[in-house]
Amino acid sequence: MDKRLFLLIAVNLLSWFVLLYSIQKKRQLPNFLLTIIVCFIFLSLIEFPYRAFFSDKPYRTGSCKTDFFKPDSSLGYVIGKNGTCEACQVINKDTLFKVNYTMEAARDPTGRQFSRRIGFTTAAASKEIVFLGCSFTFGGGVNDNETLPWQVGQLANQNTINGGISGYGIHQVYQLFKEQYANSSNNQRIFVYSFIYDHILRASGIYKWSLGGPYFKTVNDSLIHTGQLSGYADSTRPRYAHYLSLLGTFTFLKDMLDRVQLNYDVRHLPQEHYDKCFLMIREMAAAIRRTGGKLILIDWDHTNWANKQVSTLSIDRIEKALNTLPEGSVQVIRVSSVIDLNNKSYFIRRDGHPSAAANKKLAQFMLQYIK
The missing domain is CATH 3.40.50.1110 (SGNH hydrolase)
Incomplete structure (x- = not known):
């Protein structure tokens, strides 16, 4: 298994655990932490189907x-x-x-x-x-x-x-x-x-x-x-997509940013x-x-x-x-x-x-x- 995919699964399990634990214990998470967890889960919900059905790189x-x-x-x-x-x-x-x-x-x-x-x-x-x-x-x-x-x-x-x-x-x-x-x-x-x-x-x-x-x-x-x-x-420009996609973990995001950068470079x-x-x-x-x-x-x-x-x-x-x-x-x-x-x-x-x-x-x- 891809190391990044393994990390993505592990962090998702941890995020869900923290989120469910806080709900069960009726403890409110700090806003910044809650925002990070929700965003991470949201991006993951896009990433997993993308890898399974749309990322068909040869x-x-x-x-x-x-x-x-x-x-x-x-x-x-x-x-x-x-x-x-x-x-x-x-x-x-x-x-x-x-x-x-x-x-x-x-x-x-x-x-x-x-x-x-x-x-x-x-x-x-x-x-x-x-x-x-x-x-x-x-x-x-x-x-x-x-x-x-x-x-x-x-x-x-x-x-x-x-x-x-x-x-x-x-x-x-x-x-x-x-x-x-x-x-x-x-x-x-x-x-x-x-x-x-x-x-x-x-x-x-x-x-x-x-x-x-x-x-x-x-x-x-x-x-x-x-x-x-x-x-x-x-x-150095290709690195921006690498960092913004969490070191390439979110491949859909990296592919999208790479396409945007490429289209910009070609037009200019x-x-x-x-x-x-x-x-x-x-x-x-x-x-x-x-x-x-x-x-x-x-x-x-x-x-x-x-x-x-x-x-x-x-x-x-x-x-x-x-x-x-x-x-x-x-x-x-x-x-x-x-x-x-x-x-x-x-x-x-x-x-x-x-x-x-x-x-x-x-x-x-x-x-x-x-x-």
Whole structure:
């Protein structure tokens, strides 16, 4: 049992005992103590049903759960496993998926060793297609041969690199590209970046879990890497919800306060954050073109579940910036023009990541840009 839940039950029993004892003995409790007891009982009457019926947060099981990531001073974290492991996601005993992920040890063009999920390989390939992004690229919830990198490689008969890492934002994608490909010849490479609008929030320090990634300052329209995002973002705000919810004991209260804070942060995100993120895309596109490669940006647009935290104002800003990306440097594919984003078969049930069917249909559409 959760220690906080055990404490909640124990304090409730004590509160009821004190309250009933005072009634039985006809002793009036001090007003401040009575107020605390009544408030605690009232909050508990909301908390217990919330935990039982409404708090359906997913959790992971399987061998992939342990030591899958490891800290990295530059990117925040990287994949720390090699070989095949099982990934299983569950919500209230409802198994959403149970699949296998296979990671391989690899070397980037500079000779540095790292781990990544396997892509499609063939000896007959003339090109290498490098996929960058987050779990949409990695293939969260699908088997190795159902990921977008594998599907594209198999249909195009080309080698593909799965450079996606779950949870990454544009700042980490940009830094990974700089470290591995920016200074290499990319004549025979096509880069594919699966862009969800939430990548901007991750790069702006909105989420506490993304603060380990790199931070860039904009100096004269250039990006300067100045350390970790945690050194520049306000990481104290999430603590308010933690303290006001009695150290997370009242989860309904913490979840509500977290949502209020998140919505406020998104609505008030300065324009400079959007500008910086799209400068990363433009610089990455320019470097790819300069070194002989090609960049395809997959726009999952605002109707996708992963963009639900983005306000209407920020959607307008993002779509305007996407429309002003330099022609000839970036090929933008809007996913909503390829698949029906309201079709549940294209997304993993109660999870939201693209299904094998969505990856296959998108891969078929992308062939015209790969060839």
